[in-house]
Amino acid sequence: PSTLGRSPDRKIGGTLHWVAATGAVPAEFRLYDRLFSVPDPNDVPEDGDFTDHLNPDSLTTLNGWVEPSLVEGVPGVPVLTAPAPESRVQFERLGYFARDADSTRRKPVFNRIVPLRDTWKKRAAEGGAPKGHTAAEGRPRSDEDRAPAPVPVYQTDQDRIAGERTAAREVDPELGRRFVAYQDARGLSTKQADLLTADRAVSDFFEAAAAAAESDSDAAAWIVNDLQGLLPGGGVAGLPVDGSTVGRLVRLVLDGGVSRRAAKDVLAELVRDGGDPEAIIERDGLAPLDDEAALRAAVQAVLAEWPDKVVAYRAGRTNLIGLFMGQVMKATEGRADPQAVRTLLVELLRGEAS
Numbered sequence: 001p002s003t004l005g006r007s008p009d010r011k012i013g014g015t016l017h018w019v020a021a022t023g024a025v026p027a028e029f030r031l032y033d034r035l036f037s038v039p040d041p042n043d044v045p046e047d048g049d050f051t052d053h054l055n056p057d058s059l060t061t062l063n064g065w066v067e068p069s070l071v072e073g074v075p076g077v078p079v080l081t082a083p084a085p086e087s088r089v090q091f092e093r094l095g096y097f098a099r100d101a102d103s104t105r106r107k108p109v110f111n112r113i114v115p116l117r118d119t120w121k122k123r124a125a126e127g128g129a130p131k132g133h134t135a136a137e138g139r140p141r142s143d144e145d146r147a148p149a150p151v152p153v154y155q156t157d158q159d160r161i162a163g164e165r166t167a168a169r170e171v172d173p174e175l176g177r178r179f180v181a182y183q184d185a186r187g188l189s190t191k192q193a194d195l196l197t198a199d200r201a202v203s204d205f206f207e208a209a210a211a212a213a214e215s216d217s218d219a220a221a222w223i224v225n226d227l228q229g230l231l232p233g234g235g236v237a238g239l240p241v242d243g244s245t246v247g248r249l250v251r252l253v254l255d256g257g258v259s260r261r262a263a264k265d266v267l268a269e270l271v272r273d274g275g276d277p278e279a280i281i282e283r284d285g286l287a288p289l290d291d292e293a294a295l296r297a298a299v300q301a302v303l304a305e306w307p308d309k310v311v312a313y314r315a316g317r318t319n320l321i322g323l324f325m326g327q328v329m330k331a332t333e334g335r336a337d338p339q340a341v342r343t344l345l346v347e348l349l350r351g352e353a354s
Contacts (some may be wrong), residue, residue: 024065028109029091030100031060074264088113103190105183106337165198178203186216192224205236205243206238212247218270222250230271240274249277262286289335298336299344302327313349321345 035058041050072091091094095116100109169176175197182193196206210219227246232238251272253263258281266280281287289295302324303310313320321342328341 019065019067021065022334023068025068025071026107027064027066027070027269028107029062029064029094030109030111031062031094031099031115032112033058033060033115066108066110071105083152101189101191105180105190162194165194168199169197172200175200175203182216182220188216188220192220195224195228196220199235201235208243209247209250212244213250213254214343215250218250218254220249221268223245226267228297230268232271239271241270245270245277252277252281256288256337257281258286259288259334259337261329286333286335289332290337295332295336295340296344298331299324299328299341299348303345303348310349321349324349 034055036050036053037055038053041053088096088098089110091110094114095112096114097110098113100111103109113251123299169179179193179197182188182196188196195202197203204217206223209223210216213219213222223246235263236243246267249258249263249266252258253260258266258277262281265284266277266286269275269280289298297299306324309320309323313324324345325341328337328345329336
């Protein structure tokens with residue numbers, strides 16, 4: 001410390017940055033570099049291949065420790081101080097990092113997106129300048145061959161919105177508690193927990209859906225992956241249905257009362273007009289086709305419509321099973337059980353039944 005920022009009588013190789021062992025959180029760091037070791041990977045001898053120039057150090061994975069303030073939900077750390085999942089941070093002397101989708105509260109993962117220094121010059125000096133470069137610069141002579149420069153980090157709308165979700169959890173401690181519980185006790189991913197605690201309305205909607213579906217993971221997946229893209233401007237608060245209605249639809253899918261494909265159409269109608277999922281399924285005849293005779297007739301009709309493909313399948317092109325399945329599902333309007341369709345197709349295509 002006495003030499004920091006001064007001119008001692010000996011050369012100081014560097015400054016050690018450390019975190020306190022009592023509160024540090026274990027983390028994984030993924031350091032990305034150029035995928036190829038030369039600017040033009042196609043510049044190879046006739047007997048060579050572009051893979052000859054793959055950079056073996058294009059990804060280096062390290063393990064270390066970070067301050068607890070970087071991990072939202074750690075006991076004793078105010079929620080507002082932790083960066084939003086989509087935000088960027090700088091680790092001293094290493095570069096800028098973004099949190100990876102694999103990250104969890106127990107084991108955060110950070111990807112380096114911009115290094116603080118470019119080692120291209122050093123590599124060129126040590127190994128000779130690559131073709132088309134000058135040894136002094138280690139850089140391409142033309143702009144077309146120039147290695148891409150680091151991209152500056154900007155504050156995006158996504159960062160801003162993520163920050164608003166983080167701030168909401170600071171204002172409402174119950175949201176902060178749920179954010180942690182959704183991951184630790186209920187098995188949701190960090191992304192799901194983050195989106196489902198954007199505000200109390202979203203979180204309450206999920207709670208009702210999960211209770212009706214009797215499955216936290218399935219309710220979360222339907223809300224995050226399927227419902228989110230259908231939401232009106234007012235979010236879940238503007239929906240004509242509540243969370244329990246969506247949860248009942250999820251339960252119907254899990255129980256085999258409707259196919260996932262058909263359930264998506266039901267969900268779209270619920271978002272648009274409201275209603276009851278069971279009533280919509282009955283009205284539109286979306287219940288699974290469990291009549292074996294009717295299913296067999298549908299499969300036979302498809303095979304009769306594609307005789308040349310049947311011959312090709314029996315000659316070895318077994319990947320055509322996908323074509324037949326698609327046609328049967330189309331003919332049954334998605335009501336047939338895919339596994340039952342596949343079993344029956346294989347049986348008929350092998351000539352085991354007529």
